[in-house]
Amino acid sequence: xxxxxxxxxxxxxxxxxxxxxxxxxxxxxxxxxxxxxxxxxxxxxxxxxxxxxxxxxxxxxxxxxxxxxxxxxxxxxxxxxxxxxxxxxxxxxxxxxxxxxxxxxxxxxxxxxxxxxxxxxxxxxxxxxxxxxxxxxxxxxxxxxxxxxxxxxxxxxxxxxxxxxxxxxxxxxxxxxxxxxxxxxxxxxxxxxxxxxxxxxxxxxxxxxxxxxxxxxxxxxxxxxxxxxxxxxxxxxxxxxxxxxxxxxxxxxxxxxxxxxxxxxxxxxxxxxx
Amino acid sequence: xxxxxxxxxxxxxxxxxxxxxxxxxxxxxxxxxxxxxxxxxxxxxxxxxxxxxxxxxxxxxxxxxxxxxxxxxxxxxxxxxxxxxxxxxxxxxxxxxxxxxxxxxxxxxxxxxxxxxxxxxxxxxxxxxxxxxxxxxxxxxxxxxxxxxxxxxxxxxxxxxxxxxxxxxxxxxxxxxxxxxxxxxxxxxxxxxxxxxxxxxxxxxxxxxxxxxxxxxxxxxxxxxxxxxxxxxxxxxxxxxxxxxxxxxxxxxxxxxxxxxxxxxxxxxxxxxxxxxxxxxxxxxxxxxxxxxxxxxxxxxxxxxxxxxxx
Numbered sequence: 001x002x003x004x005x006x007x008x009x010x011x012x013x014x015x016x017x018x019x020x021x022x023x024x025x026x027x028x029x030x031x032x033x034x035x036x037x038x039x040x041x042x043x044x045x046x047x048x049x050x051x052x053x054x055x056x057x058x059x060x061x062x063x064x065x066x067x068x069x070x071x072x073x074x075x076x077x078x079x080x081x082x083x084x085x086x087x088x089x090x091x092x093x094x095x096x097x098x099x100x101x102x103x104x105x106x107x108x109x110x111x112x113x114x115x116x117x118x119x120x121x122x123x124x125x126x127x128x129x130x131x132x133x134x135x136x137x138x139x140x141x142x143x144x145x146x147x148x149x150x151x152x153x154x155x156x157x158x159x160x161x162x163x164x165x166x167x168x169x170x171x172x173x174x175x176x177x178x179x180x181x182x183x184x185x186x187x188x189x190x191x192x193x194x195x196x197x198x199x200x201x202x203x204x205x206x207x208x209x210x211x212x213x214x215x216x217x218x219x220x221x222x223x224x225x226x227x228x229x230x231x232x233x234x235x236x237x238x239x240x241x242x243x244x245x246x247x248x249x250x251x252x253x254x255x256x257x258x259x260x261x262x263x264x265x266x267x268x269x270x271x272x273x274x
Numbered sequence: 275x276x277x278x279x280x281x282x283x284x285x286x287x288x289x290x291x292x293x294x295x296x297x298x299x300x301x302x303x304x305x306x307x308x309x310x311x312x313x314x315x316x317x318x319x320x321x322x323x324x325x326x327x328x329x330x331x332x333x334x335x336x337x338x339x340x341x342x343x344x345x346x347x348x349x350x351x352x353x354x355x356x357x358x359x360x361x362x363x364x365x366x367x368x369x370x371x372x373x374x375x376x377x378x379x380x381x382x383x384x385x386x387x388x389x390x391x392x393x394x395x396x397x398x399x400x401x402x403x404x405x406x407x408x409x410x411x412x413x414x415x416x417x418x419x420x421x422x423x424x425x426x427x428x429x430x431x432x433x434x435x436x437x438x439x440x441x442x443x444x445x446x447x448x449x450x451x452x453x454x455x456x457x458x459x460x461x462x463x464x465x466x467x468x469x470x471x472x473x474x475x476x477x478x479x480x481x482x483x484x485x486x487x488x489x490x491x492x493x494x495x496x497x498x499x500x501x502x503x504x505x506x507x508x509x510x511x512x513x514x515x516x517x518x519x520x521x522x523x524x525x526x527x528x529x530x531x532x533x534x535x536x537x538x539x540x541x542x543x544x545x546x547x548x549x550x551x552x553x554x555x556x557x558x559x560x561x562x563x564x565x566x567x568x569x570x571x572x573x574x575x576x577x578x579x580x581x582x583x584x585x
Contacts, residue, residue: 011403011406011409014404019392019401022401045505049437050436053399054397091398092394093354094356094367096326097330210333
């Protein structure tokens with residue numbers, strides 16, 4: 001039935017049908033064209049212009065938010081999947097910087113990515129979130145040094161709001177993401193740890209965060225680093241977080257703290273923090 | 275005209291931060307041009323940003339805009355308010371816009387005569403409204419809500435149209451004029467949109483300009499458009515991806531002749547060229563504004579009138 005736009009409630013009906021139509025619902029599309037002037041061209045072609053504009057805009061938003069995923073899947077395949085996603089999960093808000101959450105799960109459900117490689121999409125999204133996350137004052141080494149040593153072990157070291165810890169189910173996911181990531185957006189430390197620590201361990205997780213200079217950075221984490229940072233993020237004291245991590249191999253608390261302080265990873269003013 | 279006419283005058287007394295936009299030519303601030311404004315002081319009289327691009331929690335965008343805002347008057351142009359939504363406005367979106375506007379204190383805020391939201395879904399486009407009494411009541415109600423929530427007068431932009439509804443009964447210009455009367459809103463007159471609607475749907479720009487209240491026009495937009503052919507018929511697409519074409523410049527001159535000088539923006543969003551190209555377009559707009567300011571007859575006025583009636 002064509003939407004009756006002249007009667008009470010007609011505009012709401014038209015808009016509900018039209019928003020479905022421009023996101024690819026064929027039945028709604030046919031319904032809305034009946035309310036549009038043909039005007040020598042055809043109502044369906046006129047309405048299709050809007051569908052096309054939306055598709056172009058949103059696939060562009062997804063391509064920008066998921067550069068490594070697009071590289072991994074290939075441009076054509078990514079475009080097809082992005083179109084599928086925007087039809088299945090159109091935006092709910094006008095702030096398109098927030099659009100694209102859940103694309104990793106969609107790609108797995110569609111069989112486009114095996115679960116271990118979905119971490120590539122999660123890393124892309126973590127960079128997007130870190131870029132736009134809330135600002136925070138980072139804890140500096142100088143501020144920490146001003147705290148009496150006997151109090152430092154009991155301190156909490158909350159992570160800045162932009163920090164994201166992502167488990168990596170397969171080392172391959174990190175390598176693939178590194179190969180395709182947009183280096184203009186994220187600085188990647190490929191071989192973390194100290195130069196004298198030998199070959200880099202197989203990463204257990206990745207850390208993505210925004211540094212004080214407002215650039216986004218990413219680095220792989222060992223199991224110990226992940227355990228420690230996850231505990232700190234959960235509000236545990238440095239002493240407790242380090243105790244849990246030291247049970248794992250290849251954990252160097254001093255190196256982690258030094259890197260974290262230099263990179264602005266810790267929030268200067270967390271609830272109950274330093 | 276010399277480039278210095280559009281340079282922000284060094285040493286000039288600074289206007290209050292939230293003062294109205296100057297009746298001069300500005301450019302849209304796009305991400306790729308941000309470094310130009312962070313490292314220098316390009317000769318734009320004022321800048322406009324898309325509000326929704328800055329509705330973020332933090333990070334480089336807002337930090338950079340803070341720095342640039344210190345040097346330039348600012349206009350915030352929304353694309354997501356959805357003034358035509360029959361379901362009403364999103365209170366959360368309004369609150370986020372209010373916080374943005376309170377922080378950056380723009381000289382003007384605006385959005386479109388269109389809608390984008392229904393049933394909890396946002397359509398990333400400016401969708402057309404049927405021009406009916408019902409739609410007029412909806413937009414007026416939403417405008418009242420928005421202006422109260424934002425604590426500011428909103429300027430409403432005339433849309434680019436690619437379709438019309440069989441149920442429409444009110445000409446677009448009369449619809450806008452009635453919105454001004456009912457809500458006290460301002461108008462953002464997009465001259466390119468007027469031209470696009472003329473070519474796509476047969477809108478008469480002269481009658482349109484006759485019908486809108488000129489004193490309500492608070493800003494003018496100028497932009498380029500694309501031409502596509504669908505089954506042998508030409509359609510203009512408002513893609514903001516090229517220079518302003520001559521017939522639009524002529525329509526702009528006619529607009530200035532009728533209404534006097536207004537803050538004028540060069541909009542460019544796709545296929546973005548170096549900033550110098552936008553500034554060159556703004557310089558041309560400034561020439562027409564200057565001619566208007568000192569009471570010179572608009573250049574090629576006769577040609578402009580002819581363009582108004584060209585098909």
